[in-house]
Amino acid sequence: MMFSTRAEYGVRVMAHLAGRDGAEPVALGAIATAEGLPLAYLEHLMARLRRAELVASRRGAHGGYSLARPAGTISMAEVVEALEGDIAPIECISEGADGTLVCSREEHGDGICPTKLLWARVRGSIVTTLREMTLQDLAKPVPERNETAA
Amino acid sequence: MMFSTRAEYGVRVMAHLAGRDGAEPVALGAIATAEGLPLAYLEHLMARLRRAELVASRRGAHGGYSLARPAGTISMAEVVEALEGDIAPIECISEGADGTLVCSREEHGDGICPTKLLWARVRGSIVTTLREMTLQDLAKPVPERNETAA
């Protein structure tokens, strides 16, 4: 719908990695099997995540992927943005260089776009929600209690 | 991006209508010209809005569209939902019959989907934002002061 499977699959992989925090790299094939997702397709997503420096990779035998930073420091906004690109509810709204929102409809000098307010707020609420969550929040859906936990 | 031009165009038309609140119906051709949007395409969107009973129509000469209810009582959630269908950030999340969110990944009896929490929150923030705004909020981008206003 609004986000494609890129975000869906990518987030699942990241959540999977977050479950193995700090440990050895995990082979993508193992993740694909565990999550029931197509390996070849995941490779494309990992390329995006790697370019965004959210995951580190080790090639060769016993290689794989691991988080580039602790799960608690990776916001979901970073993850989703790396996978889907700039977050904009509709085409005509995008983020300018200085962080302000630009409406392409306003560039013709026509004056104010009345609907900009709406989309700006929608975008804001999405970004805020994504920023407030980290990978760690997704990594602990089953809180076991044999440890005092991380 | 996340919403298509259906939402963008449709909201523009609705905002346009809100500016003529209560008055005579406005011909779609006039709106299309004013907003610079393709008339034939807008007709499809109006069909959705009409089926959702957000606009009323009058056929024939001097016919056109008008809001079915006062602008202040029409939430943007209704408008967007009528245009785009059910609001869901990704395919696997949808609203069940009783309003609870359902993740299609959980239906295989696999247990909890860790990413559901994320998408549920994103969806929630979008819906909340859309619900908090009404058409009236879009209709007054240029607050004139020759009247005490509506």
Place this chain on the structure above:
DNA sequence: CGTTAACCTAGTCGTCAGGTAGGTATTCGA
């Protein structure tokens, strides 16, 4: 040196957003 797995580049395929076209039904003014 061979196996493993990341990495890269091209494709294919189906769907759907975005828009066009042309007709029919309804209402008004003259």
Place this chain on the structure above:
DNA sequence: TCGAATACCTACCTGACGACTAGGTTAACG
């Protein structure tokens, strides 16, 4: 009563892009 205006409906087209496959090359371990 006619004809112009306008909503309404169904069908169709087209390009882009999401989702995925295929097949290779490079790097690291044992």
